[in-house]
Every structure is written in C-alpha cells, then in structure tokens.
Amino acid sequence: MLYVRTILATFFIVVSSLSAYSQTSPVSVLEVQNTVNNLHSQLNEEQFDALASFLDVMSVEQPTGTATPDAEKPGLAALISQTATNFADSAGKNIRDIPLVIKSAFAAGYGFFETRGMSGVLLFLGSFAVAVAAGLGAGRLASIGVGRLKPHSQDQITDNLTSQLRALVSRLAADAAGLIAFIIVSLLVVKFVFADGPDKSLAVALILVVLAVPLIARVVFRFLLAPHRPDLRTVTTDDWTAQFIYRNFVMFGVVTGLAFFLNTQLGVNPSDEKDSLRFCIGLLLHAWIVYITWRARGGLTSILLGDDSEQTSGLERMASWWPKVSMILVSLNWLTQQLLLANDVSTIPPSRSLAGLVLIVAAPFLDTMLRGFVKHLVPDPKGTSEVALNAVEQIKHSYVRVGRVVLAAVLVLTIGKLWGLSLSDFEEGTLGQNIAANGVQFLLVVAVGYIVWEFANLWVNNKLSEELPDAEQGEETEAGGAGKSRLASVLPLIHMALQATIVTITALLAISQLGINIAPLLAGAGVLGLAIGFGAQTLVKDVVSGVFFLLDDAFRVGEFVDVGGTLGSIENISVRSLRLRDATGPVHIVPYGEIAKLTNHSRDYVIMKLKFTVPFETDLEKVRKIFKRIGQDLMENPAHSENLLAPFKSQGVADVNDVGIVLRGKFTAKPGTQFTIRKDIYNMVQKAFDENGIQFARKEVRVSMSGADDDAPLGETQTKAVAAAGAEAADTDSNQQKP
Structure with a gap:
C-alpha cells in the first residue's frame, strides 16, 4: 500500500x-x-x-464533456441577406453623413480664412495666381518651341502612316512638354514665393492634384481623339463624339482632382466624413462614365468597327453590344467595391480597381488602333493575282492576331499588378496553388505555340505574296500554260507540315505542364505509326513518291502535264495526289504512286509550228519575206516582245499534196502565251496575203471530158456528169479522212 x-x-x-x-x-x-x-x-x-x-x-487528452459544438455556418441565403443588409446600412450611413462632409469642407474653408485673415487670404491667392500664371506661360512657350522643332500643321500631313505618326508624336511631345514645364515652373515659383508652412503645402497640393490631373486628361484625350483635328485622329469617329468624350473626360479629371484634394484636407486618419466622400464621389464618377458611354454609344461603335472596308459579323456584333457591356462592367465595379467595403473584406484600393476597369473597357479601342496600324504597316501585294491578294489579307489577319495576343498578355499582367497579383503568387504550395500554377503554365505554352503558329503563317504568306505576281496567260490557254514558281507550289505542303508540327509539339508540352506523363503517348504514337505504315502501304507509296517528285521539281501548280495519257492543268498538289483540270472541264485525281511517266508541256519554253497551204503557182520567196516581216513586227510589238523567245519565221515547204503546197512557220514563246501569239499571226498572215494577192489553196475537183470545147458552155448531160464526179471525189476524200 x-x-x-x-x-x-x-x-x-x-x-x-x-x-x-x-x-x-x-x-x-x-x-x-x-x-x-x-x-x-x-x-x-x-x-x-x-x-x-x-x-x-x-x-492523453480526454474529452471533458463541456466542449460546445462549433457554431453552424450560415447558409447561402443567410449570407446574401447579411451582405445586403450590411451594404444597405453602409450606404445609408454614408448618405446620412453627407452633411458632415459639407460641414467639414466649410469648416476647413472657414479655418483657412480665420487663421490668415483677409489680407493673408488675398496674399495667398495673389501668390498662387502668380505661380499658376508663370507655369502657364512657361508651358505655352515650351509647347510652341517643341511644336516648331517638329511641325504638325495640316498641310504637312499626307496619307502616309509615317507622316501621320510623326505629326501625332510631335503634337503629343508639344503637349507633354507644356504640361511638364507648367508643373516645374509653378512649383519653383511656389518654392520661392511661399515660406515653409501650411500655405506652401496647400499650394503644392492644388498644383499637383487639382490642376495637374485635368491637364493630364487633356493631353491624353487630345492625343487619342484629336477633337478639332480629324486628320490627326487615331480612331474612326465623327467630330461630335470626339469633342463630347474629350470635354467630359477633362471635366472628369477636374472632379477627380478636387475629390482627391478634399480628401487630403479631411485628414490622414479614417473617418466617417472620408468614407461618405469616397462613397459619393465613387458613385458620381461611375455614373458619369455610364452617362458618357450611353450618350456616345453610336460613336463608340464606329470607333470599334474602324475603317475596314470588309467587316466581319463577329466584329459588328461585338461593336454593337460593347457599349452596353461597358456600362454593366462599370456598374458592377462600383457595386462590388461597396459590398466588399461594407462587409469589412480587405480589397484593393478603389483607384486601382477603377484603373483596371478602364483598361478592360478600353481593350476594344486598343484593338481598333492595332488594326489601323496593321492596315498601314502591311505593304501592298507585288502581284495582282487572287492568291497574292489573299496572301496579303492573311498577313494582315496574322499581324492582328499576334498583336491581340501580346495586347491581352500586357493587359492581364497590368490588371494583375493593379489587383495585387503576380506570377510569383502561383508558386508551389497548396493544392489550389499547384492547380493554378499548372494552369498558368499550360496557358503560357498554348500562347507561345499560337504565336509560333501565326509567325509560320506570316512567313508562308509573305513568300506567297512575293512569289505569285500576276502573270498574263492570254485569252486561249488551252494547254501548256505557265505554272507558278517552285516555292509557291511547295509552300502549301510546307505550311501543312509546319502546322502539324506546331500543333503536335504544343499539345505535348501543354499536356506535360498539367502533370501528365507524355512518354506513354509518344510510345503509343510510334506503335500507331508502324501499324499505319504496314497497313497502308499504298498510301505510304503515294506520299514517298510525291516527296521525290517535288524534290525533282517535276511539276508545279498551273502547269499542263500528260500523265500516262491523262492531260490537264495542275490545280492542286496534295500530300498523296495531283488534281488535274482537263481542257474541257473534267477533274482528274492522279495518285503519285501511279505515275510511271509524266510529260510537262509548260516548262521553260514552247515551240509552236503553223501550217499554211497555198496554190502551186504561189511565189514561195515572197511568202518567206512576208513571214519574216510578220516576225519582225511581232518582236517590235510591246504586247508580245517579252513573251517571244524566237521570232516567227518560215521553215519552207513541209509537204505537197493534191491541193497545193504546204508551208510551215514556227516561233518560240513562253508557256501560256503561244495561243495569243498564234491568233495574231493568223490574222497578220491573212491580211498580208490579201494585200499581196496570194490565195489560200482550196480543194478542187477537176473533171476532164473528152471532146468538150473549153469555151463552149456545158450541156445538161455534161453538167450532170461533172456533179456526179465531184460527189464521188468528195465521198472518197471523206472516207479517207475517217479513222
């Protein structure tokens, strides 16, 4: 025990x-x-x-039996009700405190007069007026001086983008120089005129807040809208919209500056008066932006549409509803800020929230400016063919899409910075942070892949616009038309290969950023490739044969070829086959693996030989000289001189038949132009023969009748005999011509 x-x-x-x-x-x-x-x-x-x-x-801790269960969390309905109640209470309190704000403002003004007296107030106002006048004078001189260095008068501006940009930058530099000079000179005068104390601090606050804020708004919107200079306007809108937005936002800057100044005069510590002032000024400024957007909604729509000649349906829809969406966003921004403040939830400052909202609302206008710059930056096509024109349009679209990606990235990073977010916030940590980090990395890979895709499109389309000038093929390109360049024929296949490669690599890298192991995918793709190779040997044969045909430069798009008796112009070169268009319209699809022999009728040059039949008594030397003169005339004709590689000339007698003497002439021309030249040669030969009394030989039937007098008229019996002999000869000739 x-x-x-x-x-x-x-x-x-x-x-x-x-x-x-x-x-x-x-x-x-x-x-x-x-x-x-x-x-x-x-x-x-x-x-x-x-x-x-x-x-x-x-x-070991044992339950005491006295612990109370956790309080039940409120439901969604109760939470919404509580949030609305807090907002209503806060809004009511801020409205009831408006008289306190007015009283505090009057008290500050009364204190200003009481502490200084009338003489002190007049001295302050006079000294401040001197500082402002000196600053305005210095700003005016600086603006004029910079403007003279780089003039931007209307008669010096052309339609050239460089001229317009130079004028815009010059005007912005002049306005900015005037603003900076005003602030610096005003502050210097204040420093020398006012002694250290409250008067000096008050004068500095008036200059930096009340005056500088509207002046900055004036410089910015004068640059963007040019209300009185349509030739310098960076957006497409009418004069009323530009002037209306300009005036309202300058006044918006005045009110904002006065609000900041009054907020500083109410002290540095939080108070009911400052909360009420922030509530009322925030409501006023947000309502003002909604009013501006509603009144200028038509002009804002025209700004979003720009001056493009061809508007897409998506752009038109976005331009029509964006003013309404902007008003909704502005209203939701103010409401969200007040809800968070009323429920004591830590949030970003209202000024930063408003700045982020302005960037979101202004994004379409930045897109319009981007499209305008691209329109001027992209040069005109070197050729006038349809493919060249389409290539230039695709270049413009690619530049716009790349610019939009860059613009979106800048806006997202800027708004994240304003809202207190950065990429470092997505470092490894909790599960949510890991998911967010992987999501951000996934989006970055996709964005980089998309930009590479667009740069590949830009390279291909630039080459197409350079390699595809408008080629005159003549009016009768039956066969043998000149084809496109080798690069232009192969570029579509290269483009497809680049796109497939970019998509594959981007997809694999993006999937790997989500934490998925891509090694099994690669192994499975290899096995699948082997299976396809063994199971589709004909397809592989076609693809491999096409590669070697293209390496040999055997044909190009637009050339006229003969593939084992199948003739036609090449319309398209795909991965496994040729598409030929027959001269009469049908389309032939020829796989590469089935091409045993290919004859190209459009490579380098074409020799065309023409036959003319003249009577036996014709002077052949005279005909030779006529052919020679025609060849010289064609070589001197600007319409044919560049296309004729060798002049038209006589080759002498090619044949003699029962009709007459067959003469042959030939010429050498560029592929695709021989038919127009041939037509002109026929016309010129016929005209020259008529002028020189030379007839083309015609088929004749000569009937010899014994005992008939050459000068005596034929009798009825003789006429019937001649007709019968002619019919017999015609039937014989017709039977001989039949295959």
Whole structure:
C-alpha cells in the first residue's frame, strides 16, 4: 500500500507541476531532473516502469464533456441577406453623413480664412495666381518651341502612316512638354514665393492634384481623339463624339482632382466624413462614365468597327453590344467595391480597381488602333493575282492576331499588378496553388505555340505574296500554260507540315505542364505509326513518291502535264495526289504512286509550228519575206516582245499534196502565251496575203471530158456528169479522212 500511495502522490505532484507550468511560470529543466532522480531512487524498476506507463495513459487528452459544438455556418441565403443588409446600412450611413462632409469642407474653408485673415487670404491667392500664371506661360512657350522643332500643321500631313505618326508624336511631345514645364515652373515659383508652412503645402497640393490631373486628361484625350483635328485622329469617329468624350473626360479629371484634394484636407486618419466622400464621389464618377458611354454609344461603335472596308459579323456584333457591356462592367465595379467595403473584406484600393476597369473597357479601342496600324504597316501585294491578294489579307489577319495576343498578355499582367497579383503568387504550395500554377503554365505554352503558329503563317504568306505576281496567260490557254514558281507550289505542303508540327509539339508540352506523363503517348504514337505504315502501304507509296517528285521539281501548280495519257492543268498538289483540270472541264485525281511517266508541256519554253497551204503557182520567196516581216513586227510589238523567245519565221515547204503546197512557220514563246501569239499571226498572215494577192489553196475537183470545147458552155448531160464526179471525189476524200 505504501508503494501505491507513493505512486499516487507522485502522480498528483507531477500533474500539479505540469498544470502550474502551463498556467504560470515554466519549471526549469534542473528541477524536473532532480525530481525524477529522487523518485527513481525510492522505487524499483518495475514500480518506476508502471508509474511511467500510467502517466503516459493519463497524459492523453480526454474529452471533458463541456466542449460546445462549433457554431453552424450560415447558409447561402443567410449570407446574401447579411451582405445586403450590411451594404444597405453602409450606404445609408454614408448618405446620412453627407452633411458632415459639407460641414467639414466649410469648416476647413472657414479655418483657412480665420487663421490668415483677409489680407493673408488675398496674399495667398495673389501668390498662387502668380505661380499658376508663370507655369502657364512657361508651358505655352515650351509647347510652341517643341511644336516648331517638329511641325504638325495640316498641310504637312499626307496619307502616309509615317507622316501621320510623326505629326501625332510631335503634337503629343508639344503637349507633354507644356504640361511638364507648367508643373516645374509653378512649383519653383511656389518654392520661392511661399515660406515653409501650411500655405506652401496647400499650394503644392492644388498644383499637383487639382490642376495637374485635368491637364493630364487633356493631353491624353487630345492625343487619342484629336477633337478639332480629324486628320490627326487615331480612331474612326465623327467630330461630335470626339469633342463630347474629350470635354467630359477633362471635366472628369477636374472632379477627380478636387475629390482627391478634399480628401487630403479631411485628414490622414479614417473617418466617417472620408468614407461618405469616397462613397459619393465613387458613385458620381461611375455614373458619369455610364452617362458618357450611353450618350456616345453610336460613336463608340464606329470607333470599334474602324475603317475596314470588309467587316466581319463577329466584329459588328461585338461593336454593337460593347457599349452596353461597358456600362454593366462599370456598374458592377462600383457595386462590388461597396459590398466588399461594407462587409469589412480587405480589397484593393478603389483607384486601382477603377484603373483596371478602364483598361478592360478600353481593350476594344486598343484593338481598333492595332488594326489601323496593321492596315498601314502591311505593304501592298507585288502581284495582282487572287492568291497574292489573299496572301496579303492573311498577313494582315496574322499581324492582328499576334498583336491581340501580346495586347491581352500586357493587359492581364497590368490588371494583375493593379489587383495585387503576380506570377510569383502561383508558386508551389497548396493544392489550389499547384492547380493554378499548372494552369498558368499550360496557358503560357498554348500562347507561345499560337504565336509560333501565326509567325509560320506570316512567313508562308509573305513568300506567297512575293512569289505569285500576276502573270498574263492570254485569252486561249488551252494547254501548256505557265505554272507558278517552285516555292509557291511547295509552300502549301510546307505550311501543312509546319502546322502539324506546331500543333503536335504544343499539345505535348501543354499536356506535360498539367502533370501528365507524355512518354506513354509518344510510345503509343510510334506503335500507331508502324501499324499505319504496314497497313497502308499504298498510301505510304503515294506520299514517298510525291516527296521525290517535288524534290525533282517535276511539276508545279498551273502547269499542263500528260500523265500516262491523262492531260490537264495542275490545280492542286496534295500530300498523296495531283488534281488535274482537263481542257474541257473534267477533274482528274492522279495518285503519285501511279505515275510511271509524266510529260510537262509548260516548262521553260514552247515551240509552236503553223501550217499554211497555198496554190502551186504561189511565189514561195515572197511568202518567206512576208513571214519574216510578220516576225519582225511581232518582236517590235510591246504586247508580245517579252513573251517571244524566237521570232516567227518560215521553215519552207513541209509537204505537197493534191491541193497545193504546204508551208510551215514556227516561233518560240513562253508557256501560256503561244495561243495569243498564234491568233495574231493568223490574222497578220491573212491580211498580208490579201494585200499581196496570194490565195489560200482550196480543194478542187477537176473533171476532164473528152471532146468538150473549153469555151463552149456545158450541156445538161455534161453538167450532170461533172456533179456526179465531184460527189464521188468528195465521198472518197471523206472516207479517207475517217479513222
């Protein structure tokens, strides 16, 4: 029993010590060690182990039975109700405190007059007027001086983008120089005129807040809208809209500056007056922006549409509803800020929230300016063919899309900075942070892949616009038309390969950023490729044969070829086949693997030989000279001189038949132009023969009748005999011409 009492006593001593340790001052390590040593000396090993086990069991926290359950969290409806109640209470309080704001403003003004007296007030106003006048004079001189260095008068501006940009930058530089000179000179005058004290601080605040804010708004909107200079306007809108927005936002800057100044005069510590002032001014400014957007909604729509000749349906829809969306965003921004403030939720300052909202609302207008710059930056196509024109349009679209990606990235980063977010916030940490980090990396990879895609499109379209000038093919391109360049024929296939490569690499990298192992995907793709290779040998044969045909430069788009008896102009070169357009209209699809022999009729040059049949009595030397003169005339004709590689000339007698003598002439021309030249040669030969009394040979049937007089008229019997002989000869000739 002694040992039991000893153990229990020791337990209560230890528990009491631990309780005292947790509630009062801590027990030193030395005291605890001495207690344990004394206890161990009085007990044997079994007793000491039993005591230690007992203390371990008792040291486990047991429920006391007095703990209260956690308070139930309010439901969604209760939370919404509480939030609305807090907002209503806060709004009502801010409205009720408006008289306090007015009273405080009057008190500050009364204190200003009371502490200085009438003479002191007049001295302050006179000194401040001198500082402002000096600043305005210095600003005017600086603006005129910079404007003279880089004039921007209306008669010096042309339709050239460089001229317009130079004028815009010159005007902005002049206005900015005037603003900077005003601020610097005004502050210098204040420094020398006012002594250190409240008057000097008040004058500095008036210059930097009340005057500088509207002047900055004036410079910015004068640059963007040019209300009185349509030739310098960066957006497409009418004069009324430009002047209306300009005037209202300058006044907006005046009100904002006065609000900031009044807020500083109410003190630096939070107060009911400052909360009410922030509530009222925020409501006024947001309502003002909604009013401006509504009144100028038609002009804002025209700004968004720009001056593009062809408007897409998506752009028209976006331009029509964006003013309404802007008003909704402005209203939601103010409401969200007030809800957060009323419920004591930490949020970003209202000024930063408004700045982010302005960037979001202004994004379409920045897009319009981007499209305008691209329209002027992209040069006109070198050729006038349809493909060249389409290539230039695609170049413009690619520049716009790349610019939009860059613009969106800048806006997102800027708005995130205003709202207190950065990429470093997405470092590894909690599950939510990891998901956000992977999502951001996924979006970055997709964005980079898209930009690479667009740059590939730009390269291809630039080459197409350079390599595809308008080629005059003549009016009768039956066969043998000149084809496009080799690069222009291969570029579509290169484009497809680049696009497939970019999509594949981007998809794999993006998937890997989500934490998915892409090694099995690569292995599976390899196995699938082998299966396709063994199962579609004909397809592989076509593709490989096409590659070698293209490497050999055997044909190009637009050339006239003969593929095993199938003739036609090449309309398209795909991965596995040719598409040929027959001269009569049908389309032939020829796989590369089935091409055993290919004859190209459009490569380098074409020799055309023409035959003319003249009577036996014709002077052949005279005909030769006529052909020679015609060839010289064609070479001197500007319409044919560049296309004729060798002049038209006579090749002498090609054949003699029962009709007459067959003469042949030939010329060498560029592929596709030979038919127009041939038509002109036929016309010129016919005219020259008429002028020189030369007739073309005609088929005749000569009937010899014995005993007939050459000068005597034929009788009825003789006429029938001649007709019968002619009909027989015609039937014989017709039968000979049949295959």
